[in-house]
Amino acid sequence: EAAEKGGYDSYMMKEIYEQPNALTNTLIGRLHDDTGEVNLDINLDPKSFKRISIIACGTAFYAGMVGEYLIEQLARIPVDIDVASEYRYRDPLVSENTLAIVMSQSGETIDTLEALREAKKFGAKTLGIINAKGSSMTREVDDTLYIHAGPEIGVASTKAYTSMVSAMLMLALWLGRARGTLAEAEGRELLHAARELPRLVEESLTPERIENVKRIAAKYADAKDFLFLGRGVNSPTAYEGALKLKEISYIHAEAYAAGEMKHGPIALIDENMPVVVVATESKLLEKTISNVQEVRARKGKVIAILTDGDTENARHADDVIYVPRTHEMVSPVVNAVAMQLLAIFIADKLGKDVDKPRNLAKAVTVE
Ligand code: G6P
Numbered sequence: 574e575a576a577e578k579g580g581y582d583s584y585m586m587k588e589i590y591e592q593p594n595a596l597t598n599t600l601i602g603r604l605h606d607d608t609g610e611v612n613l614d615i616n617l618d619p620k621s622f623k624r625i626s627i628i629a630c631g632t633a634f635y636a637g638m639v640g641e642y643l644i645e646q647l648a649r650i651p652v653d654i655d656v657a658s659e660y661r662y663r664d665p666l667v668s669e670n671t672l673a674i675v676m677s678q679s680g681e682t683i684d685t686l687e688a689l690r691e692a693k694k695f696g697a698k699t700l701g702i703i704n705a706k707g708s709s710m711t712r713e714v715d716d717t718l719y720i721h722a723g724p725e726i727g728v729a730s731t732k733a734y735t736s737m738v739s740a741m742l743m744l745a746l747w748l749g750r751a752r753g754t755l756a757e758a759e760g761r762e763l764l765h766a767a768r769e770l771p772r773l774v775e776e777s778l779t780p781e782r783i784e785n786v787k788r789i790a791a792k793y794a795d796a797k798d799f800l801f802l803g804r805g806v807n808s809p810t811a812y813e814g815a816l817k818l819k820e821i822s823y824i825h826a827e828a829y830a831a832g833e834m835k836h837g838p839i840a841l842i843d844e845n846m847p848v849v850v851v852a853t854e855s856k857l858l859e860k861t862i863s864n865v866q867e868v869r870a871r872k873g874k875v876i877a878i879l880t881d882g883d884t885e886n887a888r889h890a891d892d893v894i895y896v897p898r899t900h901e902m903v904s905p906v907v908n909a910v911a912m913q914l915l916a917i918f919i920a921d922k923l924g925k926d927v928d929k930p931r932n933l934a935k936a937v938t939v940e
Pocket of ligand 1: 630631632633676677678679680681682685728729730933934935936937
């Protein structure tokens with residue numbers, strides 16, 4: 574087993590470090606810098622959909638949430654998103670003009686599989702964003718966009734998440750280009766930014782950055798509760814960060830869209846509440862920083878995820894995790910890595926076995 578972990582303490586850590594490779598495999602051959610083309614080999618007519626429904630569970634659901642933002646922004650198609658256990662029982666509105674996208678690392682999660690069957694029953698076209706080759710879902714969808722992240726053993730998903738988000742980015746680009754909603758120049762800029770992802774994630778894992786996150790993890794590992802905040806395309810990053818932390822450290826963590834904090838969670842903030850804020854470069858950064866100030870005014874401790882070089886906003890935070898600069902639409906991939914590292918180093922500090930989190934299974938195939 575030690576050999577299989579490739580010198581890392583856990584599969585989860587190994588898989589975190591595999592992300593530059595996994596992302597290369599997700600992106601390879603699909604994005605063409607010279608022509609600006611996106612070639613996903615999907616046998617569905619991108620102009621035929623009036624609506625998209627994204628369906629998934631767990632981490633895949635948060636990757637889907639990023640997809641919702643990206644597709645609506647770039648392709649201007651209305652998107653709804655559901656956890657599969659809700660979708661399958663809620664008598665959803667589906668027609669032949671609906672594209673139902675199921676997202677799943679394993680391709681076997683029972684709720685997602687049943688939700689797929691429900692969508693098909695009402696005539697939806699279906700697409701899978703899936704990691705496991707030949708899995709049940711891949712046999713039942715009209716087409717699959719494989720993420721090619723390679724086998725994922727760690728129960729808490731890492732590389733499958735960043736690869737799924739990248740696949741969603743490519744899908745949004747493909748839809749936007751085909752439907753004429755995405756200007757050529759913007760399309761090329763995003764395409765280029767996506768191609769940089771393996772390098773940026775590699776850069777997120779340098780020893781200096783790792784040491785910094787370890788130090789922060791040790792400082793806050795005794796906290797009983799955490800709050801995670803983010804906005805826009807990075808609000809799902811906050812949700813995913815909270816999920817990672819609770820799955821492997823058993824610390825209670827909640828996530829909110831930053832603007833919603835004042836409608837409830839702000840009541841929880843005191844000097845014992847660390848708040849992780851995704852505050853990388855964005856059109857809404859100023860608004861996020863004003864949320865940070867609200868946290869600090871109530872003596873909350875702020876751990877800010879900031880873009881490299883942003884010393885200006887660092888003064889509002891108790892601790893900073895810097896991440897490489899990238900396009901806002903692509904940043905959820907880079908920012909997710911910071912979340913994974915924070916969670917795994919807190920769990921390590923607490924002596925938890927991150928590969929065998931209590932009560933959790935890698936794939937939930939029975940009800
Ligand atoms: C389980 C795992 C999660 C995973 C979820 C969905 O709950 O513990 O890590 O995100 O299932 O799995 P899927 O294979 O459908 O992506």
